[in-house]
Amino acid sequence: MKEPARWIEIALLAFCYGGAALLWTTKKRKAGRIIPVCSYMDAIFWALYGFQFALLVTYGWQAFHKPLILFLLVLAFVGTMVTGFLKPARRSQEDLQ
DSSP: OOHHHHHHHHHHHHHHHHHHHHHHHHHHHHHHEESSSSSHHHHHHHHHHHHHHHHHHHGGGGGGOOOOOHHHHHHHHHHHHHOOOOOOOOOHHHHOO
């Protein structure tokens, strides 16, 4: 009966961690006048990163022993790497002038 509670915990942890990281990154870019402040690829990157973090925190070492969790963990890792490489280049406003 603990499985639904674990998945709710994963969803909440992923939302909190990924959202906080996205807000932190956006705040730093806004202060540094970097364009774009936030893109959809940034949102996907931090959502996948938060999901990966939540899976590892919730399941711990069991994440590497359960096939479904390991599969989701590998997919989240690959997705994080792909979106990390596909992020648009950041430019400061001073470079554009």
